[in-house]
Amino acid sequence: MLSLLATSTRALLVMNLASAPLSRMVTPASVPEALLSTLAHAPYASLDDAELASLIRRDIGSLGSMSVGRPNRGQLINGVQLKESEYIHVVRPETAYATEETLFFLQRAVMAVHRQHPDTRPLYVGDISQKNGGHLKPHRSHQSGRDVDVGFFYTTADTWYRPATAKNLDLPRTWTFLRSLLTEGDVEMIFIATYIQKMIRSYAASVGEDPRWLAALFDGTGAGPRGAVFRHAPGHATHFHIRFHNPFAERAGSLAYASLVRAQVIPEIPTFTLHKAKKGETLGMLAKKYGTTVLAIQRANGLKGTTIQAKRVYKIPTHGAAPARSSASSVKKQPARQKR
Ligand SMILES: [Zn+2]
Incomplete structure (x- = not known):
């Protein structure tokens, strides 16, 4: 068992991706499939809670990167810092931490550009996450090592944060980069202005x-x-905001979540359920129904009193559950001045 545990997610990822063909025969869906099938055999998947907790205490690094929670409310464990190279310029090193998967996909796409287009200048990479994830000003997301702000390949002397235009955007390099991400990586979404x-x-x-x-x-x-x-x-005319799926790191984060909270490696991540109030309901009734307190509901909704209005939607804090990526009930409301 112990020798298996020494195989980190990084090693599994590299083994698996190394065996994936790099040609254009790779279909958009095939790489994630391959990753997921390898993940099913990931060593920590077979650990029980006590073994996992003990491993977190003794050798948390052996678990590899973990993306905990969601991009808008999450943490990064064992984040890896993106390094400056002749291919990539890191705009802010202290906020350039990611999971191994995110860096792997990103760097592979950058290398695809250099293979097809020699003499490409370094790509500017902006915020990813802080070392341990969590809230990163001024963003709403960028919390779990899966969001990357990436500059453009320009035909001009521009380097970073210049809005793309038909004149300055280097479309051949841009498409080579995006195509690699889309066919050889695992991209959840790319935020970019419609034009x-x-x-x-x-x-x-x-x-x-x-x-x-x-x-x-x-x-x-x-x-x-x-x-x-x-x-x-809005605000994405100057850079791509790429959100990766991390089959390894998200699954690891989800499996280890409860143990990480208990070991106080991360704080509990609050999640919310939305409740549309019915006539006659009180805060006390909602607190009882959802297993929380009146005070917690008041805080989550900025309520001073105890009256609630029928048909209004209230945020109900739900603690203790591992945050699920696809939780349909989680709150999506975005404060006005934050970026993604
Ligand atoms: Zn961003």
């Missing part, structure tokens, strides 16, 4: 990409439950 999406999409069509694939990527048609990969978000 830039249009430029990218028409370029991709012009080089012969499958129109059905492009429709799925940009319109979400046929893309399954995840919807479109490319999404418009």
